[in-house]
Amino acid sequence: MSHLFEYTGNAFVDAGISALMEWCEKKHPQELTEADVRKALPEIATLFSQEGWVKTFYTTFSNGVMVQPSNKGKEREKWLEFIGELVKELQPLGDQGACVACGRRNPVRIKKEKRGFLRSEVPMTSGSLNYYSYASTGADYCGVCAIAIQLSPLVLYRSGGKMILVHSSSEKAMLLWARSAIKNVHAQINLNRYSGCFSENFKNPQNALFQIAKKLSQDKEDWANEPVAIRIYHFTNYGQGAELGYYDLPARIFHFLNEIQNSEEAEDWYRIIRKRYYFQKGQDRIWLKTAEKQEEDYKDKKNAIYEGLLENRWIIKYFYGFQQRKSYARWALVQLYLKEVKQMDKQRIETIKRVADEIALVIQKDESDKPKRLGQLERANTYGNFRNTLRLIIKERIGNNVENPLFSLDDFAERLFPDGALGWRETQDLILFRLYEILHSWLQEKGFVIDEVEENRNSEVE
Numbered sequence: 001m002s003h004l005f006e007y008t009g010n011a012f013v014d015a016g017i018s019a020l021m022e023w024c025e026k027k028h029p030q031e032l033t034e035a036d037v038r039k040a041l042p043e044i045a046t047l048f049s050q051e052g053w054v055k056t057f058y059t060t061f062s063n064g065v066m067v068q069p070s071n072k073g074k075e076r077e078k079w080l081e082f083i084g085e086l087v088k089e090l091q092p093l094g095d096q097g098a099c100v101a102c103g104r105r106n107p108v109r110i111k112k113e114k115r116g117f118l119r120s121e122v123p124m125t126s127g128s129l130n131y132y133s134y135a136s137t138g139a140d141y142c143g144v145c146a147i148a149i150q151l152s153p154l155v156l157y158r159s160g161g162k163m164i165l166v167h168s169s170s171e172k173a174m175l176l177w178a179r180s181a182i183k184n185v186h187a188q189i190n191l192n193r194y195s196g197c198f199s200e201n202f203k204n205p206q207n208a209l210f211q212i213a214k215k216l217s218q219d220k221e222d223w224a225n226e227p228v229a230i231r232i233y234h235f236t237n238y239g240q241g242a243e244l245g246y247y248d249l250p251a252r253i254f255h256f257l258n259e260i261q262n263s264e265e266a267e268d269w270y271r272i273i274r275k276r277y278y279f280q281k282g283q284d285r286i287w288l289k290t291a292e293k294q295e296e297d298y299k300d301k302k303n304a305i306y307e308g309l310l311e312n313r314w315i316i317k318y319f320y321g322f323q324q325r326k327s328y329a330r331w332a333l334v335q336l337y338l339k340e341v342k343q344m345d346k347q348r349i350e351t352i353k354r355v356a357d358e359i360a361l362v363i364q365k366d367e368s369d370k371p372k373r374l375g376q377l378e379r380a381n382t383y384g385n386f387r388n389t390l391r392l393i394i395k396e397r398i399g400n401n402v403e404n405p406l407f408s409l410d411d412f413a414e415r416l417f418p419d420g421a422l423g424w425r426e427t428q429d430l431i432l433f434r435l436y437e438i439l440h441s442w443l444q445e446k447g448f449v450i451d452e453v454e455e456n457r458n459s460e461v462e
């Protein structure tokens with residue numbers, strides 16, 4: 001006989017499948033049997049009918065059997081009655097069918113009302129029969145997929161008044177997320193204290209997404225060869241109206257975060273992240289002062305680095321302090337970012353680093369009362385300006401009798417400024433980062449830094 005479950009690509013169904021797998025301690029969807037389903041449902045019904053859980057059903061299954069006023073006190077029984085009808089329809093996956101999730105079984109009807117599923121049973125579908133075309137009443141799901149959807153709250157992540165549904169192309173990520181969420185559920189059962197869907201109080205969905213990635217990469221799994229793209233749906237499904245937003249974490253960013261998590265750069269990374277929480281005031285960003293705050297205070301705030309990563313914007317400017325002339329991390333972290341996120345080729349990364357190292361030598365040779373060339377590199381605000389400063393540095397190196405040229409023509413055209421005037425700012429950022437990393441102590445000794453100013457660029461207009 002063929003099996004009941006396989007991932008479908010439908011986020012709610014897949015969440016329910018991963019929840020059931022973890023609940024029944026199975027490793028693959030295909031291992032779940034009808035006996036597993038029949039055993040798990042009454043246990044899960046007991047959990048769901050606890051007061052803390054019923055509340056979360058308002059957010060996910062508005063007007064569903066759990067929250068109908070007439071079912072008060074009989075939630076467990078009514079849910080089991082509803083789901084019992086679906087259990088009767090359990091069928092192994094076939095070759096084809098009209099279920100909108102699996103496409104391999106035919107949809108079932110809610111018997112009493114002779115209709116398909118509404119928003120009270122399947123979040124984010126329509127709450128009204130009028131929405132559907134004349135031939136169809138309600139959404140078409142098979143019994144198995146409809147049961148899976150009912151189980152999805154086990155692995156939802158509560159985010160303030162909304163819910164987050166985690167979906168990934170990686171089966172391993174789906175299972176490990178289910179493990180995190182259900183671990184929390186079991187803790188509630190053991191303590192006999194029911195708070196509903198798993199929550200760590202990340203009200204800002206982007207922060208939640210990065211927290212989810214962090215939890216996965218903290219798991220001692222080997223993710224190196226597993227492309228993990230994560231999408232979260234941030235939603236409510238209240239009776240008065242549904243809301244839905246989604247956020248994508250591409251596989252290369254997960255890979256980057258995972259590499260950091262398991263490297264010596266993790267501490268620097270999280271310190272840089274903590275500096276970049278902000279709130280918007282008119283046109284300005286007001287950075288939150290990190291020293292006085294705990295992690296709790298950031299969970300609902302925006303973070304410029306997280307936003308930059310998700311929108312594929314350049315973030316190196318956050319890795320150093322301009323006035324302090326200080327890098328907040330080591331080159332290794334920058335290199336990870338360039339390689340994993342920007343997918344910059346190794347030779348280009350190496351060339352920029354080498355050129356910056358050579359420039360550092362020139363700057364240190366300067367005996368005057370200020371680091372003239374460094375100031376020019378910092379102030380350069382056009383491509384021409386920046387190139388001109390490099391030209392002056394080349395001349396100085398020749399004057400210092402250095403044998404090797406600062407860079408070759410190939411380096412210049414292909415590795416330092418491959419996009420010419422378009423991308424030169426990136427090269428400037430990288431060179432400054434590296435110069436500050438090497439020269440900070442020397443600059444400090446010489447009195448070339450503003451030490452006491454704690455990043456007084458409080459606001460920034462982008």
Ligand SMILES: [Zn+2]
Nearest residue numbers: 099102142145
């Ligand atoms: Zn189905």
